[in-house]
Amino acid sequence: MMPVNLDLSELGRFSEPALLILVSLAPGAKHGYAMMEDIKAMTGAEMRAGTLYAALNRLEHHGLIEPLPSEDRRKPYRLTTAGATALREQLTNLSAFARLGLQRLATA
């Protein structure tokens, strides 16, 4: 799992699942089960339904994602502009942090 960025720290223990969901939605809208599958493919870790919907609930509440009209019983979600901005900032910070860590490892 990826480290938690402080910009999503407001989501508490759901900040890490929230980041994974945002990354999963970055290419386009997905419904719940598709997100679970995508996250499993990206990280190798399984995100269970209880955690997924608690995180979705928070992301929607904070305006980072929004639901689209339901398809059958499935409701797709997509990133909002605020969500895309937040995700970009998170990933930029993580990237800078990753470079710093690799530099320190190289000089050790």
Added chain:
Amino acid sequence: MNVEWLLRLYPRAWRALYEDEFRAVLDRQSPSPRSMLDIARGALDAHLHPSLRTGLPRREWRRRRRGPAAPPRHRRWWLASVLTTLIAGGCAYFLCESRATTVAANAPIDGIPCQPLAHAASRAYCHLRLVDHGRPVVLPAGIGMSDSSAILAGRCSYGLWTRTASNVVHLDGPSTRVYTLGQFCDIWSRTAHVDATFVNRLRATPANAIHVYVAGKGVSADYRDVILTDREQVTIEIGAPLRPPASRVDGALGNDL
């Protein structure tokens, strides 16, 4: 995966938002103790965070929770500035108005200044007898005294004044100054804190219904021109029946002095 009993763990409002899609997800998962535990934790979380059950964006939820939207911060500052200005302006206005009223109240009347209160003993006294349609009227105490013991710093008195309700008028100021009954009536009517009923009635009464006596003798001149002198008795009668004075007041004017 049989999720009916697990779904019932969630709040009703949460189920209204997510139940269908949640079922769709669970239908494609194999049941496991960890999945069930995860769902139970999710249900507990939903109970602990009621704001998340509404399905509303946080800003909208806060707006509905607090009622009408608060004005933007810059508007709040603007409103606060306006309110502060109004309150400060109002206080300043009332302070200035109060001061102006005090100054006006203490302004000279008919050329008689209001001077700091230092009456150990007055230089002269006269007795002013008032009769209104046969009924005697007592002069109120405090005529010619600037208002209110609460404003001691600005307290003063005019050269014509009354200490008690006893019909004795004090005459102060330079010994060369001559006071008239008209001046006393003007000071009386402008002393805001005393009853001016009689003097107002006097002003409203036709000249032929006013009878003035000095030292027991009727005076045909305008009552306003009657000169107040030391130890003199002046009588003013309004209307009938007439009750002319019996005689001049000699000697002491009572305990009022």
